[in-house]
Amino acid sequence: MPSALSSQSSVKPDASTIDDAQSTKGEEDPQVNLLHQVSEWLQHEKARRQNRKARRAEAASGTKVAARESEESPVDEAPHCSESTFSLDKLEKILLQYSGARPGDGLASLQSMKRATRRRPKGLRRGSASESDYTDVDAPVPSVEAFLDNSKTLAYTGGTAEEENAGSSASSKRSKDQEAWLTFKTEIVRLAHTMQLRGWRKVSMEEAGDIKVIRLSGALTNAVYVVEPPRHPPAPPKTDNGSGPVVSRKPPPKLLLRIYGSQVDHLIDREKELQILRRLGRKNIGPRVLGTFLNGRFEEFFEARPLTPRELRIPETARQIAKRMRELHDGIELLEEEREDGPMIFINWDRWVDRCEQVTTWLDKELESPQNEIKAATEPWRRRGFVCGVPWEMFRKAVDNYRIWLIASCGGMNEIKRQLVFAHNDTQYGNLLRMEPASQSPLLLPANEHKQLVVIDFEYSSANTPGLEFANHFTEWCYNYHDEEFPWACNNRLYPTPEEQHRFVATYLTHRPAVPGGPTSPLATPSMRGGRSTTAITPLNLDEGPDGPGYQQLETSAEEELESQVRNLMHQTRLWRVMNSAQWVAWGIVQAKIPGMGEAEVAAASGKGSLEDVKHDSNGNREQKTPTVDSDVDEEETFDYLAYAQDRAMFFWSDLLALGLVKAEQLPAPMVEHLRARAVDY
Structure with missing residues (x-):
């Protein structure tokens, strides 16, 4: 899912090993x-x-x-x-x-x-690896009751210092843009002061126009910015005799600013997300949250670069991702209520399905209206037909029937709950960063090389099965969200082959991270929890050599058990892939901004009443309001969410056909032809 493709960037490759005493002030054993x-x-x-x-x-x-x-x-x-x-x-x-x-x-x-002990031992920078024994207590995160308006600063340029625009014959629009950016920067500095973010008190309000704010491309769920301090900070204070500075003038650290999208409040539970981030912070997984405000937050900025679509396919990189995935799954314990609630993918579908029905029912009726052909000249979605490939009622019924079949195929809901792990649920290439350490960094040791990968953006993280996590990651091999022509398209031919899947899953199962503290450490994986059994080891006769029958029997037994586990997880991946596609179809529909789609019309089309009505989840214990669609936001739409949803729906129907859960005659003939041409049978 294309939630954040370039949330970080690389500037100084050796910054991952910097030890900052200020950031650890007051920390003691x-x-x-x-x-x-x-x-x-x-x-x-x-x-x-x-x-x-x-x-x-x-x-x-x-x-x-x-x-x-x-x-x-x-x-x-x-x-x-x-x-x-x-x-x-x-x-x-x-x-x-x-x-x-x-x-x-x-x-x-x-x-x-x-x-x-007041200084953290030098070595890995906080957050640069998933394993650390130095942070076991929740640090208070400052929170401010403020709203940061970025509606006039959604372009990807304009965040540079004002001096770069000096002397240019700016038009009236450029002047307004500069004024909007200056206001935006001023509010950022004001928030940084209020939250007392480390080092940012050095930047005065008068210097707000000199900070650099750049929106990162590809962040679709949120607007993500890098905030850099002024390039030329004021000179440090002099001694009484004017001989020189009293202390060195270290610039404030860069910040990652995340402003939540207007369309996703009903997609993501922000309070739950922050609770998860605090849990991850205790293990030093992902970036720290430095401060929150009403519609966003500041995060620690990693000096790293996101992976590229091509890198996911490199065997060594794939192995490193598998190891990181295993460390996350076994390193974070699920809460009792998370396991009891069941897979998050079911919860997401139940939470989003009413909104999907409202929007899609309206879209379906528009396609059948007399004015559709006229409007199709300026609205591409009208030329592509049904968003779900078929009318909404048929798509929803197919998902419901498949879900019943899936639960039965996995041994029932209790067995599914037993298999649950803490999963990321969005391991696309832009959410995987590679640190670029200096030559002396311990990250360059062969045993630590996979720790150069840092996972970010845990907005969709929660309990899911390993099979669902693999299905999501493997499907992301098929996407390039930076493609200039079709950033929304799924290239099924790039789905990992059975051999590539086997290598990934086998690496995941056999990874045993060397964690400080031995096998009792939270991130050690001496056994597989949640129903995943390890290879049975029989006693070994030390008097026998490696060529002895006992040794060979043990080795053969371990290989057979591992192969059985790999095959089982690959099968589970195949089963859960359909539900994964259904989830992201719903996500694309909910994210879409459609010109002319009024909320009253949408509600009337679906017969569900006003969108401002209180919604409840499948357990009946959650309520929220669906925000109105803001069609007046002055932003150039660079991603076609409806095209993404429709293309993903083709993956959904292709899998149902292959699994025999839907018959070809039940679907439109042209669609069946298209599905068979792009089918992934493994």
């Missing part, structure tokens, strides 16, 4: 903090005991000399004082032994250890 507190108490208690001994000895002898003698002689001390001193000494030894400090260092070593 709880165990070291405890050691520090106990050591402080121990020092205080030993000092009190020492003073008490001195006073007791001085009172007994009347002289300081006697006090020193009593201090050196345990016979003159009270028995309980001697035992307490011995206990304190023993406690000190235990603390030093537990902390790993040298005995000669004393308690001072515990103090230095506390200070040292």
